[in-house]
Amino acid sequence: METTTRPASPQPTGAPRWVAQVHRPSSASWEVCAQSPHRAPVEYALGEMAHTVRARGGDFVVSLWGPKDGAWQRFDVSTANAATPEPPSAGPDEPSTLTERMSGRRQQVLLAGLSKAGLYDLAPDDHAAVQALVEQLDETTVRKVAQWLTAGRA
Structure with missing residues (x-):
């Protein structure tokens, strides 16, 4: 079995937050697929995406x-961990699971709309x-x- 070496994903721009990037073999590029101020919704989204992609x-x-000591840090993501999604659980300093998940979904929808409108490198005030x-x-x-953002770009 031949092993394909993929380039390392680039560090995301902007302030450190939890960002997942997916490798697109067709264009040999990396694309942001989920982001949130909290790790749990991003990992949950990765699990859902992994399930869908593998099913196909x-x-x-x-x-x-993600953030570590105020700077960007790449974290190891085991594909085994992403294979079985588990709903994120709230810790003592995190919002409830449902609130966090819905907030994360709304944030991802807006960020996707901004990306489709051509706004990729957002400043802290944009976030x-x-x-x-x-x-x-x-x-x-x-x-x-x-x-509307997507339609405005067309």
Whole structure:
């Protein structure tokens, strides 16, 4: 069996947060597939994606970046860990599982809309604005805003 060497994923831009990147073999590039201020929703999203990709017979190659001592750190992601998603659990300093998951989903939808609109390298005040929208809007409204951003780019 031949082993393919993939280039290491690039460090994400902006302030350290939890960011997962997936390798796209067709373009030999890395793409952000999930991000959140908390690790649990990103790992949960990775598990869901791994399950879907593998069910379709694909190869799921990811890289996980997160904060450590105020700087970016790449973390080891075992594909075995991503194979069986478990809902994130809340620790003493984290919001409840459902609240965190829904907040993470709204944030991912907005960030995806911004990316499709051509806004990739967000400043800290941009992330603060996204977080403010996530906290104030329901999921349906967030999806509509992301749809507008995407349509504006076309």
